[in-house]
Amino acid sequence: MILRLIKQGEITIIRRVQNAFFALLLSLFILFPFYWMLVTSVKVKPDVFAIPPIYFPMRFTIKSFLYFINQGAPRYILNTVIVAMGTLLFTLSLAVPSAYGCARFNFPGKRKFLSGAIITQMFPGVLLIVPLYRLMKFTGLLDSYFSLILANTTIVLPFSIMILFSFFKELPVSLEEAALIDGCSRWKALLHIALPLSLPGLIATATYIFIVAWNEYMFAVTFISHDELKTLQVGLAGLKTLYANTWADILAGAVIAAVPVILLFLIFQRFIVKGLTAGAVKG
């Protein structure tokens, strides 16, 4: 009996060591690029391309950050924030009523609508880029914040509807029915009862939308040609030149671009994981 217990204990210990080892290996693969980005952004120029590579630099400088800021980074950051916040507000204002409607009402074509929401997010954004460009040109939206907000919204809307739909579906209907009987309108029931209760879902969706809009590169590089409207990602790509050794500057920009996203994800991680799994199980 005791022998068996010891044996079982040994097996679990071995398992644990194994798991820890593979987890460490995997996270090394994922974390090393981040470490390299961080470390290169504070290296002095000669150390960036030193052979053998310098993994633990001794000399530090913030010149690369200053360079990127002088190249117009504050403007780029402002543009990206405007676009991301615009996408966030626009998408939420569309996704919340639509998800709520799907969760509470029955209407013809509802299933088609929802499976459409799943299917459309499988198509890559590149497919839409030529038609969208034509459309933006036709409507005169080219070279404006709104073109990016609109394009980003088309990309994130279906998935946002799916997440919010599964959250609204989980809410007990009786709460809203009570509110309706007491004389609440549908909109009030949605705003005052359904939304506060599904706040985790809302936060998860909002974080997802913000991160996607923040990282969006393809639409930004295609639709925007004025320098003062460029987003951070496009400005970052613009740092790459043919002859100069600009990798430290690029990676300093990458740090600036990555920090908000990583912070957001760390703060709202709980909600995001919950939101995604709720979407996965309930569908």
Added chain:
Amino acid sequence: MTRGGPLGSSEILATYLYKTAFCDFRVGTACAIGVIMFFIMVIFAFSYSRLYRIEE
């Protein structure tokens, strides 16, 4: 990463579409690539929605 090189041997449809439209400015060809991509995706999308029914 490899910019589709050497000689397009590692090109994927998505980057090929983008390059055709906005580097070579052959928009018609790019749209044709888009349509082909669309139909490839439709096959996967429909088999997916068959396997994964939405719960009412």
